Amino acid sequence: xxxxxxxxxxxxxxxxxxxxxxxxxxxxxxxxxxxxxxxxxxxxxxxxxxxxxxxxxxxxxxxxxxxxxxxxxxxxxxxxxxxxxxxxxxxxxxxxxxxxxxxxxxxxxxxxxxxxxxxxxxxxxxxxxxxxxxxxxxxxxxxxxxxxxxxxxxxxxxxxxxxxxxxxxxxxxxxxxxxxxxxxxxxxxxxxxxxxxx
Amino acid sequence: xxxxxxxxxxxxxxxxxxxxxxxxxxxxxxxxxxxxxxxxxxxxxxxxxxxxxxxxxxxxxxxxxxxxxxxxxxxxxxxxxxxxxxxxxxx
Amino acid sequence: xxxxxxxxxxxxxxxxxxxxxxxxxxxxxxxxxxxxxxxxxxxxxxxxxxxxxxxxxxxxxxxxxxxxxxxxxxxxxxxxxxxxxxxxxxxxxxxxxxxxxxxxxxxxxxxxxxxxxxxxxxxxxxxxxxxxxxxxxxxxxxxxxxxxxxxxxxxxxxxxxxxxxxxxxxxxxxxxxxxxxxxxxxxxxxxxxxxxxxxxxxxxxxxxxxxxxxxxxxxxxxxxxxxxxxxxxxxxxxxxxxxxxxxxxxxxxxxxxxxxxxxxxxxxxxxxxxxxxxxxxxxxxxxxxxxxxxxxxxxxxxxxxxxxxxxxxxxxxxxxxxxxxxxxxxxxxxxxxxxxxxxxxxxxxxxxxxxxxxxxxxxxxxxxxxxxxxxxxxxxxxxxxxxxxxxxxxxxxxxxxxxxxxxxxxxxxxxxxxxxxxxxxxxxxxxxxxxxxxxxxxxxxxxxxxxxxxxxxxxxxxxxxxxxxxxxxxxxxxxxxxxxxxxxxxxxxxxxxxxxxxxxxxxxxxxxxxxxxxxxxxxxxxxxxxxxx
Numbered sequence: 001x002x003x004x005x006x007x008x009x010x011x012x013x014x015x016x017x018x019x020x021x022x023x024x025x026x027x028x029x030x031x032x033x034x035x036x037x038x039x040x041x042x043x044x045x046x047x048x049x050x051x052x053x054x055x056x057x058x059x060x061x062x063x064x065x066x067x068x069x070x071x072x073x074x075x076x077x078x079x080x081x082x083x084x085x086x087x088x089x090x091x092x093x094x095x096x097x098x099x100x101x102x103x104x105x106x107x108x109x110x111x112x113x114x115x116x117x118x119x120x121x122x123x124x125x126x127x128x129x130x131x132x133x134x135x136x137x138x139x140x141x142x143x144x145x146x147x148x149x150x151x152x153x154x155x156x157x158x159x160x161x162x163x164x165x166x167x168x169x170x171x172x173x174x175x176x177x178x179x180x181x182x183x184x185x186x187x188x189x190x191x192x193x194x195x196x197x198x
Numbered sequence: 199x200x201x202x203x204x205x206x207x208x209x210x211x212x213x214x215x216x217x218x219x220x221x222x223x224x225x226x227x228x229x230x231x232x233x234x235x236x237x238x239x240x241x242x243x244x245x246x247x248x249x250x251x252x253x254x255x256x257x258x259x260x261x262x263x264x265x266x267x268x269x270x271x272x273x274x275x276x277x278x279x280x281x282x283x284x285x286x287x288x289x
Numbered sequence: 290x291x292x293x294x295x296x297x298x299x300x301x302x303x304x305x306x307x308x309x310x311x312x313x314x315x316x317x318x319x320x321x322x323x324x325x326x327x328x329x330x331x332x333x334x335x336x337x338x339x340x341x342x343x344x345x346x347x348x349x350x351x352x353x354x355x356x357x358x359x360x361x362x363x364x365x366x367x368x369x370x371x372x373x374x375x376x377x378x379x380x381x382x383x384x385x386x387x388x389x390x391x392x393x394x395x396x397x398x399x400x401x402x403x404x405x406x407x408x409x410x411x412x413x414x415x416x417x418x419x420x421x422x423x424x425x426x427x428x429x430x431x432x433x434x435x436x437x438x439x440x441x442x443x444x445x446x447x448x449x450x451x452x453x454x455x456x457x458x459x460x461x462x463x464x465x466x467x468x469x470x471x472x473x474x475x476x477x478x479x480x481x482x483x484x485x486x487x488x489x490x491x492x493x494x495x496x497x498x499x500x501x502x503x504x505x506x507x508x509x510x511x512x513x514x515x516x517x518x519x520x521x522x523x524x525x526x527x528x529x530x531x532x533x534x535x536x537x538x539x540x541x542x543x544x545x546x547x548x549x550x551x552x553x554x555x556x557x558x559x560x561x562x563x564x565x566x567x568x569x570x571x572x573x574x575x576x577x578x579x580x581x582x583x584x585x586x587x588x589x590x591x592x593x594x595x596x597x598x599x600x601x602x603x604x605x606x607x608x609x610x611x612x613x614x615x616x617x618x619x620x621x622x623x624x625x626x627x628x629x630x631x632x633x634x635x636x637x638x639x640x641x642x643x644x645x646x647x648x649x650x651x652x653x654x655x656x657x658x659x660x661x662x663x664x665x666x667x668x669x670x671x672x673x674x675x676x677x678x679x680x681x682x683x684x685x686x687x688x689x690x691x692x693x694x695x696x697x698x699x700x701x702x703x704x705x706x707x708x709x710x711x712x713x714x715x716x717x718x719x720x721x722x723x724x725x726x727x728x729x730x731x732x733x734x735x736x737x738x739x740x741x742x743x744x745x746x747x748x749x750x751x752x753x754x755x756x757x758x759x760x761x762x763x764x765x766x767x768x769x770x771x772x773x774x775x776x777x778x779x780x781x782x783x784x785x786x787x788x789x790x791x792x793x794x795x796x797x798x799x800x801x802x803x804x805x806x807x808x809x810x811x812x813x814x815x816x817x818x819x820x821x822x
Contacts, residue, residue: 008261011260011264012263012264015260015264015267015268016267019267019268019271022271022272022275023271023274023275026275026278026279029275029279030278030279030282033279033282033283033286034282034283034286036236037283037286037287038286052224056220056224059220060217060220063213063216063217063220064213066213066250066254067209067210067212067213067254069254070204070209070253070254071206071209073204074203074204074205074206074209077203078203174256177254177255178255181250181251181254181255182255184250184254185247185250185251188243188246188247188250189240189243189247191243192223192227192239192240192242192243193239196223196224196227196239197227197235197236197239
């Protein structure tokens, strides 16, 4: 069937898929908006309990990894296979680092008795419970997307090594890159909404 | 195939601006702007995401279809959030 | 030219694998046809049992618990496994590529994956029946009940999530196909109206379905982790669940009806021997319905404790949706005016559609208007209204499409007399079934109740009698169509005298649809190009 050559069409398909991801997280942002309006004071108070420094570090990590992925496309198009693989490996490592930070962050909260449905959290004011409910749902779903993105990037590394991604044929890399950037994009909004509201 | 290969220098520049914007949004959040602070944070996040979209995601070089449909998606989401406030804001 | 039945794609597969691993959009459409009809028949039986239970006051054939499960499953199966996928997945898959003059959809593998996701969703739905007792929440899964009930809601919700994913991927495929694969020379205003309606639908599928996905995920999270996002005792707000749910599920109503409207827009001109009236108006109204229909979700929630301002705004917007819908109805009727009308079973079903859909649409205004809504909210009036739209609308357009494109898909002509008879039984039974429910609703009989007061007995009896007429009609229709496969009455390429591209290829079409590159006319509904059949 005649579609295999049409990279523009394949990219359109990828963007359409990204729209579904945007709307998926969008549903949660709808909830955030409504609950922010209802529980503004408690949201602001609870936001200060999150570790802003860790949030900043993770933001920087994702931005740099996004840069690496964008740079890997440039590398492939300049026919530098090694460079592309190095950039992608860097992005995957940063993704891993992001997850590690998240692990410590969540672990610390669990240690304090703060997790969905925990008895300790149950005694706090309602806004605080909702804030943490949203926090765990949104960052959890986001972390899941990071894992998926890392898998895709690892596939890209392998494909680049095998010569399946190269100067004239980099659609897969471009589309996986788009996915990774989207995950970064969502974090750009999660960061101020949870870590910076004061 | 779009002919635009973006140089490392340009991508690095974009990353630089993104990091500066991150610093600004953190700094601004320390100021007491009252109810404005959420809006300021959202505007800066919007600027950051615009940079990621335009350069990292090549939206700047895409066809009208992708650019238009992206804006439509954001518009639909904005309407969903906005129309929710017909209820939440007037209870 | 051998038909696609004899040329598997990819060619190396034989027998059952030629179907299960096929990448041919026509075979995938038939896979969907089989699966969708299976679920349709199960849901008909469930609905029939619900109606039989309500035929007399008190317990008739089942207890209250079974009744709750039966209507929930009837709703879930009909909505997620029949009405939403029926048009796009069956007729869209088969006809969209042919109507725009190409050989397949843009992502054939994704297309097959959508079918497997659909099947997986169906299997999960079956398993949920037997694991911890069938779900009893109604198809809306409202919190807090869906979070607290002991029945197996989690699995049913997962099934709906999977089916949503399948529907989303189909939409993604269609949008890309329409943009990238139209035959050269086919501009946007030369696209047939059925494909246009699928295109508008695909956008709604793509942008609204993820909101349902996240809503259903949240229900699962609530049940598993006890997040408390919708629990008032913990700061949550159950009304927000309803907002999220209807943000998808109201646009989903237009996912269900828009392709049906597209079918009618194809059938009416063919059998009126007249170019469609207001081609651009119909295209515009499809897009208008898709847009406006996405912004009226909260009219399902007028009695939920929402703010008065919201009630006012959403009621107003609901009235706006009536405008593009009416444009379509007027265009169809105007197409028939002074046309040279040829009565056939598909046209008969299409005419039933126009009437029943109009009734459904107008009673929708009764519900959309905030004042009258309070009176009839959650009564049988609502049930009658959405069955007029979903069954009288989508259902009848589905039957019309079956009879219209059956010769194209299978290359066989069915028996007209039995087709008319079944249509007559269905529509008579339909009226007897649902009209009393409007009256019952106005009198105040609530929906979803197992038992009712003595004063509602006559209406329920009539409704039950209607079901007794309608259901045999449905089975007669299916049997009649199946019997055509046995009879060797071969259908010609263009049995009706249609003008769109699917009628220019043999029935059934060859593997790559077109023998030579088709040349679309200036205008898809130019009847000066064909003679009378």
